[in-house]
Amino acid sequence: MQQEVLHAVARLLRDTRWAALATVGAHGPLATQVAWDPDPDLTGGQLHLSRLAAHTRHLLTDPGAALSLSEIDDGREDPQTLARVTLEGEASPFDREAPEWTAARERYLARFPAANQWFEFTDFTLFRFSIARARYVGGFANAHTLRADDLRQAAGLAP
Numbered sequence: 001m002q003q004e005v006l007h008a009v010a011r012l013l014r015d016t017r018w019a020a021l022a023t024v025g026a027h028g029p030l031a032t033q034v035a036w037d038p039d040p041d042l043t044g045g046q047l048h049l050s051r052l053a054a055h056t057r058h059l060l061t062d063p064g065a066a067l068s069l070s071e072i073d074d075g076r077e078d079p080q081t082l083a084r085v086t087l088e089g090e091a092s093p094f095d096r097e098a099p100e101w102t103a104a105r106e107r108y109l110a111r112f113p114a115a116n117q118w119f120e121f122t123d124f125t126l127f128r129f130s131i132a133r134a135r136y137v138g139g140f141a142n143a144h145t146l147r148a149d150d151l152r153q154a155a156g157l158a159p
Contacts, residue, residue: 002144003157005136005138005142005146006153006154006157007154007157008083009042009085009134009146009150009151009154010042012069012070012071012083012084012085013038013069013085013154014042016036016069017035017036017111018033018034018035018036019033019034019035019036019067019068020032020034020067020069021034021047021055021065021066021067022066022067022068023055023058023059023062023064024058024062025058025061025062030054030055031068032054032055034047034049034067035048035112035115036067036069036129037108041152041155042151042154042155043131043148043151043152043155044089044130044131045128045129045131046127046128046129047091047129048108048112048118048119048124048125048126048127049124049125049127050118050121050123050124050125051123051124051125052123056125059091059092059093059127060093063090063092064089065089065090065129066086066088066089067086067087067129068086068087069084069086069087070082070083070085071083071084080139081139083136083139085134086134086135087131088131088132088133088134089130089133090129090130090132091127091128091129091130092128093126093127093128094128096126101126104128133145133146134146134147134150134151
């Protein structure tokens with residue numbers, strides 16, 4: 001995998017805080033915007049979701065989902081040249097009693113301090129999104145599929 005692709009993917013995963021989450025429920029597909037907190041090794045991340053939301057109910061029935069992250073639209077003539085990545089995987093709720101829940105919560109709050117109040121609400125649940133594969137598009141003829149080993153390699157590169 002080219003170093004420039006790994007750098008671009010790492011930058012997108014680390015710098016993008018707002019992502020489109022796609023799920024499928026009984027009435028078909030649904031996409032919604034969610035806050036995204038990547039794991040240090042970039043093979044997954046955290047989502048903090050309300051159980052009142054349709055997308056959360058979808059995940060509790062079928063954990064398969066996708067996240068789409070993109071560079072911010074800077075007004076360029078051709079927005080198709082914006083780098084973007086689609087993450088395919090599964091989102092599963094953390095057990096609040098498990099030791100990894102505390103570490104995941106601390107990482108999430110370091111990135112989104114204003115979310116602290118939502119952790120007090122019983123309908124909010126912290127999910128781990130595990131990435132099975134990532135599809136990066138950096139523009140015309142610049143598309144790559146990455147697996148967990150590629151994401152770990154990208155995480156190890158200096159920003």
